[in-house]
Amino acid sequence: MRVKICGITRDEDGEAIARMGASALGFICVPSSPRYVGVGQIRQMVDRLHSWRVGAIGVFANVGTEPIGNVVREAGLTGVQLHGDETPEFCDRLRAELADGIEIIKAFRIKSEADLERTRLYRDRVDTFLLDAYHPGQLGGTGRQLDWTLLDGFDPGVPWLLAGGLNPDNVLTAIARVRPTGIDLSSGVERSPGIKDLAKVARLFEQLGARGQQRP
Numbered sequence: 109m110r111v112k113i114c115g116i117t118r119d120e121d122g123e124a125i126a127r128m129g130a131s132a133l134g135f136i137c138v139p140s141s142p143r144y145v146g147v148g149q150i151r152q153m154v155d156r157l158h159s160w161r162v163g164a165i166g167v168f169a170n171v172g173t174e175p176i177g178n179v180v181r182e183a184g185l186t187g188v189q190l191h192g193d194e195t196p197e198f199c200d201r202l203r204a205e206l207a208d209g210i211e212i213i214k215a216f217r218i219k220s221e222a223d224l225e226r227t228r229l230y231r232d233r234v235d236t237f238l239l240d241a242y243h244p245g246q247l248g249g250t251g252r253q254l255d256w257t258l259l260d261g262f263d264p265g266v267p268w269l270l271a272g273g274l275n276p277d278n279v280l281t282a283i284a285r286v287r288p289t290g291i292d293l294s295s296g297v298e299r300s301p302g303i304k305d306l307a308k309v310a311r312l313f314e315q316l317g318a319r320g321q322q323r324p
């Protein structure tokens with residue numbers, strides 16, 4: 109089970125969570141978010157993570173391919189998460205901008221079957237899907253669950269992460285019900301926006317037990 113913990117803003121949180129066994133850490137590059145971190149700060153955190161086998165994913169929404177490429181290179185990211193309204197063609201252009209091996213995760217905010225259907229258009233263009241809850245006026249980090257019943261039989265043909273309102277108390281039910289390739293948590297393991305609650309993160313990994321983490 110791949111485990112991504114998103115919204116890291118402090119060196120000490122990143123290091124502790126990498127040590128606990130996270131596959132990837134997420135850094136919010138969306139300026140309107142309370143979890144926003146600048147490129148210099150991300151670089152500093154990424155440098156401190158070099159001894160851990162952990163991915164470093166930048167989360168972007170509705171910005172150009174060139175600024176994303178610049179942040180990826182300057183911060184030393186291993187991947188990007190597109191959390192806005194990026195088109196399939198945008199994903200192709202971004203692929204051309206990024207070095208080989210940089211992971212592209214496309215996030216979808218799901219409120220209906222039609223949203224799930226739309227994910228098909230991205231299948232051959234990105235590496236990984238992420239399904240999050242839709243909440244009007246907010247891009248992410250909402251702490252809200254999407255309607256898991258919509259995901260019955262969802263099999264996109266690419267690895268995919270379940271996100272949206274996951275926490276140590278509901279994560280095992282979510283995995284058993286939805287069977288994603290991986291999970292992504294942010295506000296469910298926080299004390300306040302951007303400040304992780306390491307006791308909650310530890311409880312999450314206890315819950316996950318011997319499942320083992322995969323791919324940075």
Ligand SMILES: O=C(O)c1ccccc1N[C@@H]1O[C@H](COP(=O)(O)O)[C@@H](O)[C@H]1O
Pocket residue numbers: 114115134136138141142143167169191238240247248249250251252271272273274292293294295296
């Ligand atoms: O966390 C944010 O502030 C954020 C801002 C803009 C885009 C995405 C953001 N977070 C992503 O939201 C999901 C779910 O978060 P939660 O677990 O429900 O709090 C997660 O993928 C974050 O990467």
